[in-house]
Amino acid sequence: MKKIRLLIIVLFSLLIVGCTPTRFPEEDITLKIYALNDFHGAVFADNGGLNTIASYLINEKAKDSDHTIILSSGDMFQGSAISNMTQGSVVVEVMNKIGFDSMTIGNHEFDWGVDVIKKYHDKTSEVVCNFPILCANIYEKSTNQPVDWCDPYTIIEKAGLKIGIIGIIGSELTSSISPTIVAPYEFKPILPIIKQYAKELRTEKNCDVVLVSSHDNTNDINQSIADLMDEYQVDAIFNGHTHSNYSGETKGCDNIPLPYVQSGSSGSYIGKVELTIDGSAHKVKDGSAENIKVRTSLAQDNKEVADIIEKYNATVTLISDEVLGVCGRHVNKASATLWAANVIRDYSKMEIGIINTGGIRGDAFPIEENEQVTVGKVWTIMPFDNIVKTCTLKVKDIIKLAENSGLQVSDNIEIIQGELYIDGSLAKKDSYTVATIDYLFDNTKYPFLTSQNQVNTGILFRDQLIQAIKDTCKDGSLWYVS
Numbered sequence: 001m002k003k004i005r006l007l008i009i010v011l012f013s014l015l016i017v018g019c020t021p022t023r024f025p026e027e028d029i030t031l032k033i034y035a036l037n038d039f040h041g042a043v044f045a046d047n048g049g050l051n052t053i054a055s056y057l058i059n060e061k062a063k064d065s066d067h068t069i070i071l072s073s074g075d076m077f078q079g080s081a082i083s084n085m086t087q088g089s090v091v092v093e094v095m096n097k098i099g100f101d102s103m104t105i106g107n108h109e110f111d112w113g114v115d116v117i118k119k120y121h122d123k124t125s126e127v128v129c130n131f132p133i134l135c136a137n138i139y140e141k142s143t144n145q146p147v148d149w150c151d152p153y154t155i156i157e158k159a160g161l162k163i164g165i166i167g168i169i170g171s172e173l174t175s176s177i178s179p180t181i182v183a184p185y186e187f188k189p190i191l192p193i194i195k196q197y198a199k200e201l202r203t204e205k206n207c208d209v210v211l212v213s214s215h216d217n218t219n220d221i222n223q224s225i226a227d228l229m230d231e232y233q234v235d236a237i238f239n240g241h242t243h244s245n246y247s248g249e250t251k252g253c254d255n256i257p258l259p260y261v262q263s264g265s266s267g268s269y270i271g272k273v274e275l276t277i278d279g280s281a282h283k284v285k286d287g288s289a290e291n292i293k294v295r296t297s298l299a300q301d302n303k304e305v306a307d308i309i310e311k312y313n314a315t316v317t318l319i320s321d322e323v324l325g326v327c328g329r330h331v332n333k334a335s336a337t338l339w340a341a342n343v344i345r346d347y348s349k350m351e352i353g354i355i356n357t358g359g360i361r362g363d364a365f366p367i368e369e370n371e372q373v374t375v376g377k378v379w380t381i382m383p384f385d386n387i388v389k390t391c392t393l394k395v396k397d398i399i400k401l402a403e404n405s406g407l408q409v410s411d412n413i414e415i416i417q418g419e420l421y422i423d424g425s426l427a428k429k430d431s432y433t434v435a436t437i438d439y440l441f442d443n444t445k446y447p448f449l450t451s452q453n454q455v456n457t458g459i460l461f462r463d464q465l466i467q468a469i470k471d472t473c474k475d476g477s478l479w480y481v482s
Contacts, residue, residue, distance in 0.1 A: 026279030029159050030067060033211065034060065035263060035271035037073035037240030038106070040383075041083025041091060042266035043309060048296040050094055051306055053267050055299035056292075057098045066159050070098060073240035074106025074169070074215035079266070079361070081320040081379035082312055087112055089127040090312040092120065094305055096130040102154050104167035105135040106215040106240060107176040111384055114181065118149045134167025134213065136197050137188040147185065153197050155205055161282060163209040164201035166194060170216030170241060178386075179442035190214065191221055199231045208282040209275065215240040222260055226252030234258065235284045236273045245269055247289035259289035266363060267294055320376030324466060325473025328480040331367040336360055336381060337408045339481035340465060345410040347464040348435035348457065350390055351422070353410035354401055355461075356440055359384060373479055378466050386437035386461045391451035394431045395420050401446065411482060437461050 034057055043050045061068045072095070077088025095103070109117055120129040136152035139145060146152060153166045171187045194212055201207040210233060212218075217239050218225065225234050229252070239262035249257035263269035269291040276286040292298070337360045345353030364380040367373065393401075399420050402409045412423045420427040431452070438456070441448040448454075472479050 028279050028285075029161065029277040031069060031158060031161070031163070031209070031275045031277065032060070032064075032067060033069040033071065033236065033238075033273045033275070035071050035073060035213070035238040035261065035273070036076070036267070037215070037238070037263055037271070038075040038243050038265035039072070039077075039091065040075055040079025040108070040266050041077050041088070043080060043082050043090060043313075045267050045294075047268065047294045048298060049267060050091070051301045051309060052296055052298050053270060053294055054094050054098050054305045055302040056270065056294075058302055058305075059299055061099055069156065069158060069163065069165075069211075070100050071165060071211075071213050071238060072100060072103040073213045073238045073262075074104045075108045075240060075265075076103065076106070078108040078111045079380075079383050081376040082309075082316045084379055084383055084385075085316050085319065086312055087116055088120075090309060092127050092129055093308045097302075097305055097308065100131040101156050102132050102134050102165045102167065102213060103129070104213040104215050104240070105133060105138070105150055105169055107169065107173045109133075110177045110181050114149065121149075134165065135169050135215075136166055137168055137171065137190055137193040139186045139188055141184055141186050152193075153201060155201070155207060161208045161277065162206055163211065164197075164205060164207040165211045165213055166197045166201070168193060168212060168214040168216065170214070173216065173241065175443075178439050179444065180438065190216065190218070191224060194225065194234060195228065195232050198228065198234055202231045202233065209235050209277065209284060211236050211238065213238045217242045217244065217262065218260070222250045222258065223252075226250040226258035228252070229254055233284075235275055236260070236287060236289070238262075238271060238273070245291055247271065247291050249288060256285060257287045259287040261289040261291060263291050269293055320374060320379065322375045323372050324375060324378070324469040325373050325477075325479045327367050327369060327371045327373055328478030329369050331365065331481050333360060333362045333365045335481045336365065336367075338411055340382070340461075341408045341410045342482075343464050343468045344388060344435045344437070344461060345412075347468060348388055348390055348459075350433040350435040352393075352398065352413055352432055352434045354434060354436045354440065355408050356437070357406055357408050359386065359437065359439065359461075373469055375466060378462060378469070382462045382465055384439070384462075386439050388435055388457045388459045388461050388464065389438050389441040389448070390433065390435045390453075390455045390457060391441070391448055392431050392453040393434045393447065393451050395427050395429070397447040397451070398432060398434065407440070 132154040133150045135150045168190045174182045237260040243265035245264040247261040259273045261271035263271035273289045341353040414421040
């Protein structure tokens with residue numbers, strides 16, 4: 001009996017050891033990724049502005065922080081008086097409060113110079129980004145190496161997953177940056193860079209998910225990105241720069257949707273991508289994208305965010321709320337652009353004024369009859385810190401500039417049958433004095449760099465606009481533009 005009993009025990013033990021328990025597949029994981037692009041310092045937008053956006057994102061993250069990612073695709077700071085006067089500090093502080101996971105550099109992050117970009121991570125600065133600033137394709141021309149003042153990617157961990165975020169800026173966007181600032185750098189083509197870092201993230205860093213945050217519209221290459229597979233796989237794309245509002249999915253060779261989204265500008269929308277990840281394989285198997293319209297009803301104001309904004313506003317308001325004058329009639333972008341070209345001519349004491357039409361921002365208009373015009377409004381009209389430069393240009397060069405649809409010449413200039421007319425008469429001299437801004441002057445596609453009598457005045461173009469309205473209205477007169 002003892003032998004039989006022992007045999008039963010041994011057989012039962014072998015049965016237990018040899019038995020493989022049934023394994024149930026792990027549940028799918030859902031990631032929610034929220035994105036902003038081209039915010040342009042729109043702290044006080046009519047739709048609720050920064051506090052509404054921040055409050056919504058803080059609430060969404062509080063619901064499930066382990067499945068929530070928040071990122072930016074660039075151009076966050078430049079564009080409003082409160083943000084420009086603080087070089088983006090008010091926006092940075094609120095982004096820190098929200099808990100952004102990354103921000104890709106946009107072309108307007110260069111407007112105050114690379115030293116300001118570096119300052120965002122300088123621990124001795126008063127305000128420092130608590131999130132990485134990304135861009136993988138900005139290279140030093142002198143060394144052909146990536147710059148050391150931003151990271152090509154960042155890696156975060158959510159819901160047991162490793163997620164890589166690659167930052168990219170459009171390779172053609174050097175033309176949207178002041179030549180003196182961007183001259184040392186090259187923006188490499190984006191698709192090879194995406195492939196390079198997607199492979200690094202998946203094979204060397206063991207990332208389960210790869211996202212691309214691009215300050216550019218990638219629609220032309222989305223199918224090529226969607227067709228990337230295995231170690232090159234990209235799981236979602238977040239766009240910026242063109243201020244477009246779109247969302248969708250593109251299927252690649254593996255038939256898995258690649259979500260993409262761009263969310264307008266000035267905080268008009270918040271992009272949202274949802275990714276469904278196989279819980280066992282840790283591989284994305286589905287995805288969708290949408291835009292959430294920002295309105296005051298989206299979320300109640302967050303007091304801590306309101307306190308951050310008010311801290312800056314109390315200081316900036318002393319400057320931005322100064323009333324310069326009162327508008328005499330309806331002003332649109334076109335009429336204001338011509339007025340601005342006349343101002344740079346007259347206040348620089350030159351014969352001709354030339355500016356770029358894009359430097360006068362459309363979202364500042366219309367300005368209505370009897371509306372007060374403040375310093376803050378002029379910052380909205382012309383938010384860039386462009387310096388006035390002057391020179392003497394030959395007539396043939398002035399004609400070419402005047403015929404360029406992207407430029408605005410002062411109203412004393414006409415081109416009639418290929419001839420230059422100034423103040424209503426055919427030009428009698430070979431050259432004339434011209435005032436323009438450094439953004440144009442320093443660009444090699446224009447003739448300023450080969451001109452005569454070049455002078456850097458050191459005067460901000462925006463200060464000339466402010467002074468012009470002040471002077472017009474100093475005796476109670478109304479401000480009129482042609």
